[in-house]
Amino acid sequence: MLKISNFSVKIKSEDKILAKNIDLEINPGKVNLLIGPNGAGKSTLAKSLMSDPELEISPDSKIILDKQNITDLKPNKKASSGLFVSFQNPVEVPGVKILDFLHSSYNSVRGAKDRIDIWDILDLIEQYSQEIGLPDGIADRNVNEGFSGGEKKKFELLQILLLKPKYAVLDEIDSGADVDTIKTIYSTVTELAKSSNTGFLIISHTPKILDTLPVDAVYLMENGEIKKSGDIKFAKEIFNKGFGNS
Amino acid sequence: MSRKRKKQFPKGLSEKTVREISKIKDEPDWMLKVRLEAYHYFEDHYDHKWGPDLSALNFDKIKYYAYAGEKKNTWEEVPSEIKDTFDQLGIPEVERKYLAGLTTQYESEAIYHNLKERWQSLGILFEDTDTALKKYPEHFKEYFGKLIPYTDNKFAALNTAVWSGGTVIYVPRGVQLPMPVQTYFRINTEQMGQFERTLIIAEEESNIHYIEGCTAPQYMTNSLHSAVVEIFLKKTAQVRYTTIQNWSKNIYNLVTKRAIAEEKAVMEWVDCNIGSKVTMKYPSVILKGDNSKAYLLSMNLADSDQNIDAGGKMLHIGENSTSIIDSKSISRKNGISTYRGTVNISEKAKNARSFINCESLLIDDESVAFSYPIDQTSNSSSTIEHEASVSKISRDQLLYLQSRGLSKREATQLIVSGFISPIVEQLPTEYAIELERLIELSNIRSERD
Structure with missing residues (x-):
């Protein structure tokens, strides 16, 4: 289980608390949905889970991943322990070949068990790219450089498929993507939860998500706090009423 | 010749120094005359008014020549950082000694002669500059200092006064060399000079790629390296000149490089600077011929205590001439990297185009990057596009x-x-x-x- 408890976040050297006393539990193989209006603190939460150096978490905050306390680990160590966070806007890294990036990434995260050479990673990239509909030759392109919105999101998905995290937090994984891409993303998420027992926290502010993604639990975040939680019916009610009227 | 020689060539610069160098080399009178003129020019133009601070450079403490067989550095004198880098790069023992300035000869003569024979069979002349002066005095005189006269700048004057070694390449009409010509000991058995003088002449329709330097650090106790490189491209000739400069961090690297391109000729400078304490280097192209082209790719890494002042100059004279400058510099710690570039499109150069792209990457908060571009055009049919960016690693x-x-x-x-x-x-x-x-x-x- 990924257990986030008493988790509070603010921007370094500022006073305003952006996320306050968050408690979340993400079980393996389950798909959890975090919804809330823009500015509720959802993205801040996602970034702080990965130790964004610009954010500061309060001393009482805890992140426990399968009984391991990973709260203060560096981002790369969190990745190796099995946590994956997909940020809202995957950043371009000019000139850096995807093949080189994913090769280092794979060997850092999974290397302890199965270190692989450049040819094997290339095979894997090609195989998964085909599955999720990323264009041929993606390995030769640069990280997110010149990618369409949909390609960026699929590239995040490709990394999840390669790195096989135990828990994945996906921030607005559906934004900027077309209908087909969204369908691919959700079916892959559902499949990974089932086959690899990956626990997901999907962050979204759009009700569309409920039509295509089966979710196990829903959390509502407003003004930096988790206000309520419930099942899919609860989520539909909130979206119908609009945020702030629950 | 029975006069007894000192064991070491003395430090310091004087008219006597210049005469002595010329005498040792048994040079023709005209060369001595040029050297002396250059020396006096250097003496009269002592002040350097722009760019990095060179005041710590003491010309009296520098050696301007070394006798053959003179005592070299010892391994103990070589800085540990350099030894460490040799280890990391896996440089073989013989090469280390050469790079550390312990020997001037690298035992690759067999390979060298092989290649040289192949080139000779194509009609290419490849000589060290001292030999070329002896063997082809008339040809030499026709080109030497014609593109970079000693009046160009103080360090061109110094080089002209005390030059030794370097490379002369002559590529005859229509000869295209498929593989790059590399100095570095892989080919060149002559001393890697401190004041070397390089001359490349590419006849019509010829093509050559010349590589200078090496990635491994080069150590020299003498703190000044000042070279002059002149390249002549005849009609439709193509020359690429690649430099990888990694002098040890005690060296002032002050180099003048210039090419002249006739009609439809293509000149490419690939200039990478990672070593030295201070570098000032601005490879230039005079685009004289119509439809001539010039590229400058400049890559500079200024690490702690380094000041890398680099860029280039493009002078457009020919119609439809094109130049591209692509400069990337990285600064780390208190390193300073500067782009200093000039593009000048003359009135005659109708429809000339120039593209300049300068990017600087700052690795941390202490690092510094400067940019001093000058873009000028004197006719209305020409265009200059200039893009520049400075970014910190995000x-x-x-x-x-x-x-x-x-x-x-x-x-x-x-x-x-x-x-x-x-x-x-x-x-x-x-x-x-x-x-x-x-x-x-x-x-x-x-x-x-």
């Missing part, structure tokens, strides 16, 4: 890569490699790999500090 990029398992150092390395990749891709593979490795090493060192 927090978002670091976090993104780190969140996928890379350590901060690995992430920085990847971002830096990506930044310079358009230039590194232009280098022959073995140089590209060593360059990447070197940047990684400086990364590791800076993390350790």
Whole structure:
């Protein structure tokens, strides 16, 4: 289980608390949905889970991943322990070949068990790219450089498929993507939860998500706090009423 | 010749020094005359009014020549950082001695002669500059100092006064050399000069790629390296001149490089600077002929206590001439990197075009980058496009890569490699790999500090 408890976040050297006393539990193989209006603190939460150096978490905050306390680990160590966070806007890294990036990434995260050479990673990239509909030759392109919105999101998905995290937090994984891409993303998420027992926290502010993604639990975040939680019916009610009227 | 020679060539610069060098080389009178004129010009133009501070450079403490068989450095004198880098790069023992200035000869004569014979069979002349002066005095006189006269700048004057060694290449009409010609001991058995003088003449329709320097650090106790390189491209000739400069961090590297391109000729400078204490180098092209083209790819890494002042000059005279400057510089710690470039399109150069792209990457808060571009055009049919950017390694990029398992150092390395990749891709593979490795090493060192 990924257990986030008493988790509070603010921007370094500022006073305003952006996320306050968050408690979340993400079980393996389950798909959890975090919804809330823009500015509720959802993205801040996602970034702080990965130790964004610009954010500061309060001393009482805890992140426990399968009984391991990973709260203060560096981002790369969190990745190796099995946590994956997909940020809202995957950043371009000019000139850096995807093949080189994913090769280092794979060997850092999974290397302890199965270190692989450049040819094997290339095979894997090609195989998964085909599955999720990323264009041929993606390995030769640069990280997110010149990618369409949909390609960026699929590239995040490709990394999840390669790195096989135990828990994945996906921030607005559906934004900027077309209908087909969204369908691919959700079916892959559902499949990974089932086959690899990956626990997901999907962050979204759009009700569309409920039509295509089966979710196990829903959390509502407003003004930096988790206000309520419930099942899919609860989520539909909130979206119908609009945020702030629950 | 029975006069007893001192064991060591004395330090310091005087008219006597210049006469002595010329005498040792048994040069024709005209060369001595040029040397002396240059020396007096140098003496009269002592002040250097722009660019990095050179006041610590003491011309009286420098040696301007070394006798054959003179005592060299010892291994103990070589800085440990350099020895360490040799280890990391896996440089073989014989090469280390050469690079550390312990020997001037590298035992690759067999390979060298083989290649030289092949080139000779194509009609290419490849000589060290002293030999070329002896063997082809008339030809030599026709080109020497014609593109970079000693009046060009103080250090061109100094080089003209005391030059030794260097390379002369003559490529006859229509000869295209498929492989790059490399100095560095792989080919050149002559001393890697301190004041070398290089002359390349590419006749019509010829094509040559010349590589100077090497990725491994080169150590020299003498603190000044000042070279002059002149390249003549006849109609439709193509020359690429690649430099990988990694002098040890005690060296002032003050070099003048210029090419002249006739009609439809293509000149390419690939200029990588990672070593030295101070570098001032602005490879230039005079685009004299119509439809001539010039490229300058400039890559500079200024690490702690380094001041790399580089860029280039493009002077358009021919119609439809095109120039491209692509400069990428990286500053780390208190390193200072400066782009200093001039593009000048003359009135005659109708429809000339120039594209300039300068990017600087700052690795941390202390690092500094400057840019001093001058773009001028004197006719209305020509265009100059100039793009420039300075960026710090972004927090978002670091976090993104780190969140996928890379350590901060690995992430920085990847971002830096990506930044310079358009230039590194232009280098022959073995140089590209060593360059990447070197940047990684400086990364590791800076993390350790």
